[in-house]
Amino acid sequence: xxxxxxxxxxxxxxxxxxxxxxxxxxxxxxxxxGLGADAQNKNAVARIYQVKxxxxxxxLIVHISSIQxxxxxxxxxxxxxxxLARAFWPGPMxxxxxxxxxxxDFITGSQNNVGIRVPSNTxxxxxxxxxxxxxxxxxxxPSANRFGKVSPTTANDVKIELSEYLGEEDLVLDGGPSIVGxxxxxxxxxxxxxxxxxxxxxxxxxxxxLLDSSIEVNSxxxxxxxxxxxxxxxxxxxxxxxxxxxxxxxxxxxxALDTITTPMGAIRLANPASNEEYARVLYQALRLADAxxxxxxFVVPPTGDNIEVAIRDxxxxxxxxx
Ligand code: TXA
Ligand code: MG
Numbered sequence: 001x002x003x004x005x006x007x008x009x010x011x012x013x014x015x016x017x018x019x020x021x022x023x024x025x026x027x028x029x030x031x032x033x034g035l036g037a038d039a040q041n042k043n044a045v046a047r048i049y050q051v052k053x054x055x056x057x058x059x060l061i062v063h064i065s066s067i068q069x070x071x072x073x074x075x076x077x078x079x080x081x082x083x084l085a086r087a088f089w090p091g092p093m094x095x096x097x098x099x100x101x102x103x104x105d106f107i108t109g110s111q112n113n114v115g116i117r118v119p120s121n122t123x124x125x126x127x128x129x130x131x132x133x134x135x136x137x138x139x140x141x142p143s144a145n146r147f148g149k150v151s152p153t154t155a156n157d158v159k160i161e162l163s164e165y166l167g168e169e170d171l172v173l174d175g176g177p178s179i180v181g182x183x184x185x186x187x188x189x190x191x192x193x194x195x196x197x198x199x200x201x202x203x204x205x206x207x208x209x210l211l212d213s214s215i216e217v218n219s220x221x222x223x224x225x226x227x228x229x230x231x232x233x234x235x236x237x238x239x240x241x242x243x244x245x246x247x248x249x250x251x252x253x254x255x256a257l258d259t260i261t262t263p264m265g266a267i268r269l270a271n272p273a274s275n276e277e278y279a280r281v282l283y284q285a286l287r288l289a290d291a292x293x294x295x296x297x298f299v300v301p302p303t304g305d306n307i308e309v310a311i312r313d314x315x316x317x318x319x320x321x322x
Pocket of ligand 2: 142143151
């Protein structure tokens with residue numbers, strides 16, 4: 001595995017060629033780093049599952065450079081989904097849509113729906129454009145972490161997570177830290193009205209404002225009918241135990257907004273000044289807890305109805321259930 005830090009046009013071109021040859025390329029996105037493979041190549045996609053240690057029935061998000069390619073991969077696209085794509089792509093939103101025959105069972109876990117996203121990170125877009133120019137269509141990419149673990153927000157995180165599982169020919173593109181810091185909002189667009197399956201930086205209120213609707217996040221029946229690995233009980237978890245209530249003892253980790261003072265003897269892992277910054281630094285802070293070999297981390301979740309919903313969602317999934 002090599003890390004490519006010099007993202008020149010020729011480096012991006014080589015990375016796209018490498019994807020088409022069947023290698024894996026981890027790349028930056030505005031949300032978190034993805035572990036990419038050619039979505040048409042069964043063997044390459046199988047390696048994603050191996051490297052992540054992910055159960056094979058979990059579907060993958062397919063990344064494209066622009067809405068122009070959407071109808072090659074998805075059909076029966078409702079008007080509201082087009083409106084969402086036009087408003088929020090490129091950006092931190094994934095649409096679940098009925099698939100065309102181009103999208104194979106090995107991408108969707110044999111479901112008839114596919115998740116599609118146009119990311120906004122400039123290196124991601126450049127890679128996807130170059131990949132399409134060379135004849136590819138769709139880069140399948142889950143977050144570039146081992147299954148159930150914290151998503152990576154830097155190239156170095158990807159290296160720490162995956163270097164022992166990646167092959168010699170695989171690449172990691174270094175595009176600096178991810179600016180959003182939590183995974184994309186997933187919107188189910190297979191029904192007459194949209195539902196949010198995973199909250200993210202594109203919030204329910206942004207969607208409701210655009211569509212003049214009143215959707216909420218994660219309805220229970222959706223949880224049961226659609227496979228979203230982020231809906232499993234434990235996810236996004238560091239090795240340290242995470243607590244969302246209670247008081248840390250000296251030597252425990254502590255994460256909270258900067259307006260909240262550190263309890264005596266606790267080790268401050270992050271002190272974000274805003275909730276956007278909270279999202280951006282959360283996964284780094286959880287990784288820092290492991291780097292410092294802490295047993296326990298106490299987190300004060302932010303309140304609010306916007307990006308805070310996504311932060312609380314991830315925290316609840318990684319929190320220790322007692
Ligand atoms: O921000 C993101 O979405 C990042 C970056 C790399 O794009 N990707 C990401 O992928 O978070 P992943 O695989 O770690 O999480 C995607 C979630 C999984 O829980 C998966 O089950 C769900 O999306 N998903 C993918 N395709 C789906 C489908 N067809 N139907 C329902 N859920 C789907
Ligand atoms: Mg993931």
